[in-house]
Amino acid sequence: MDFVRRPSPVFSIAAIALLACLAGGCAARRSAEEVRTWISAYDRDHPLVGSVYEVASGRKISRGDLARALDASDVVLLGEQHDNIDHHRIQAFLLRELIAAGRRPVVAFEQIDVAQQDALDHALAAHAGQSPAALADAVADAAGWQKSGWPPFDQYRPVFETALAAGLPVRAANLPRSQMKDLFGTKTAAATGEDPSFAFSPSELASLKADIVDSHCGYAGEDLVGPMISAEKRRDRTMADVVVSAAGQSNGGVVLISGFGHARKDYAVPFYLRRLVPALKVASVGLLEVSDDALHEGDYAALLHASVLPFDFVMFTPRVSNEDPCEKFRAGLEKMKSR
Numbered sequence: 001m002d003f004v005r006r007p008s009p010v011f012s013i014a015a016i017a018l019l020a021c022l023a024g025g026c027a028a029r030r031s032a033e034e035v036r037t038w039i040s041a042y043d044r045d046h047p048l049v050g051s052v053y054e055v056a057s058g059r060k061i062s063r064g065d066l067a068r069a070l071d072a073s074d075v076v077l078l079g080e081q082h083d084n085i086d087h088h089r090i091q092a093f094l095l096r097e098l099i100a101a102g103r104r105p106v107v108a109f110e111q112i113d114v115a116q117q118d119a120l121d122h123a124l125a126a127h128a129g130q131s132p133a134a135l136a137d138a139v140a141d142a143a144g145w146q147k148s149g150w151p152p153f154d155q156y157r158p159v160f161e162t163a164l165a166a167g168l169p170v171r172a173a174n175l176p177r178s179q180m181k182d183l184f185g186t187k188t189a190a191a192t193g194e195d196p197s198f199a200f201s202p203s204e205l206a207s208l209k210a211d212i213v214d215s216h217c218g219y220a221g222e223d224l225v226g227p228m229i230s231a232e233k234r235r236d237r238t239m240a241d242v243v244v245s246a247a248g249q250s251n252g253g254v255v256l257i258s259g260f261g262h263a264r265k266d267y268a269v270p271f272y273l274r275r276l277v278p279a280l281k282v283a284s285v286g287l288l289e290v291s292d293d294a295l296h297e298g299d300y301a302a303l304l305h306a307s308v309l310p311f312d313f314v315m316f317t318p319r320v321s322n323e324d325p326c327e328k329f330r331a332g333l334e335k336m337k338s339r
Contacts, residue, residue, distance in 0.1 A: 007019075019215050040086050040318040046290040048316040053297045053307045066285070066313055067097035073283035075243055075273065076105070076255045079263025079288050079311070084320045087287040090259055092158035099166045104252035107163040108242050110262060112143045112237065113170035118170055124164075132165040133157075144184070159257055173242040173256060175235045191234045198237070198275060205269040208232065209329035210305040211261065212219075216328035236262055247280060258287045264310040284309035289319040 048320050050210045054061045054069075055279060061069075070076045078094060080087035112120060123142035127135050127266070139160055140146070150156075153297045163170055202210065212228050239262060246254045264282045273282050294300055297316075301309050 003279055013206055015283055020190035028144075038318050039089070040084055040289070040320040040324050041321040043290050043292065044318045044319070046292075046316070047295055047299065048057060049318055051316055053309070053314045053316070055312055055314065058297075062315075063093075063315075066315070067094060069313070070094060070283050070285070071098060071101045071103060073281045074247060074253045075282045076253065077263040077282070077284045078255060078287070079260030079285060080257070081289050081320070082259055083286070084154070084289060084317060086317045086320075088159050090287055090315060092162045092315070095159065095162050095255060098253075098255070099162075099168075104166070104168060104250070104251045105244040105255045106169045106171055107159075107172040107240070108173040108246060108254060108256045109144075110174045110239060110256070111148070111156065112139075112174045112175045112236065113176045114242065115176040116143050117172045120170065123169070127165055132161040134165040136160040139164075143172075152155045156257075168252075169246070169247055169250070170180070171242055173239045173258070174239040175231075179234070180231050197235075198272060198273075200267055204271070205229075207305045214305070234263075235273050236268045239269045240276060243263045243269065244276050244280075247277070253329075260288065260311075264304075264306075265312070266306060266310045277280050279335070280293060284311045285315070286314045287313055288316055290316050 020195055024245060038049070043049065052061050052063055052066050053059075054065075066319045076094075076098070095105075095107065118143040120139060123138040124135060127138040130138075136153075136157055144154045152228055160170070209225060212232070216224075239258065243254050243256055250284065256263075256269065259270070263286055264270070265284050270282050270284050273280055288300060289298070291303065294303060297309065297314065300314070301307060304310060
């Protein structure tokens with residue numbers, strides 16, 4: 001769950017309540033003018049805030065350079081901290097840049113289950129010709145957003161309205177919750193439907209396990225970690241399958257909107273894309289909140305239980321909160337542990 005601000009690894013704020021139920025998851029300081037563009041309130045003057053880091057070259061690049069790099073890719077993964085509205089504004093900006101470059105990508109969303117695709121299509125057809133805002137409202141209603149556990153829809157509205165204003169296809173990408181629930185009654189790869197040809201290396205599996213344990217603040221016991229790993233792998237494979245299917249139907253490529261844990265190159269969606277369609281050009285962007293005790297780009301690899309930052313590009317932003325999520329979600333975590 002992408003909720004722990006260290007920054008956190010895998011899971012989302014929405015998923016922690018769900019998994020509890022299922023278990024029973026140095027640049028100069030910014031100028032005052034630039035700081036005012038941020039909505040998130042904490043650490044706006046951190047030395048990394050606003051910078052874009054290209055992992056392969058180990059250098060900072062401009063947002064324009066990032067947009068051009070994404071335009072050269074078939075698949076773009078824009079990995080967010082779910083409750084950080086600045087991340088959704090950046091996603092909308094990068095999507096607009098792709099559109100301005102002449103691209104018409106399919107836009108897939110982790111926040112909508114694949115079982116909801118028909119309802120999504122019907123809602124958009126029923127509201128055809130209406131404003132982007134009205135179309136976005138129709139999407140939210142079709143997805144049952146208000147009761148979904150995701151952050152308020154208005155935080156995501158900039159991304160949806162950008163896509164819908166351009167007439168881009170919208171795809172649901174997440175594993176249905178009913179299938180996630182089923183995984184908590186299984187113990188083996190065969191039972192969960194995991195393909196042995198997609199087996200992780202020991203280091204990849206160790207990173208995923210460490211992220212899950214860290215995300216759950218020590219409350220996830222061994223009896224839960226296994227099913228959580230299976231659930232995470234199945235979710236990533238589902239998103240990868242949606243991306244591959246969409247890429248085969250679109251000349252404009254695909255943009256996946258997801259938590260940054262799903263955009264990781266080591267064990268998440270890019271892992272499966274490399275094996276499903278090796279020829280796809282994939283660009284992964286991690287939008288990361290800064291940490292007080294991590295002042296250099298390389299410091300964030302260890303926070304993500306990786307030897308190097310597991311993205312092609314990273315953009316650093318202020319934090320939306322200083323609240324300790326282990327305290328904020330203690331009741332849900334304790335309930336999960338007791339199941």
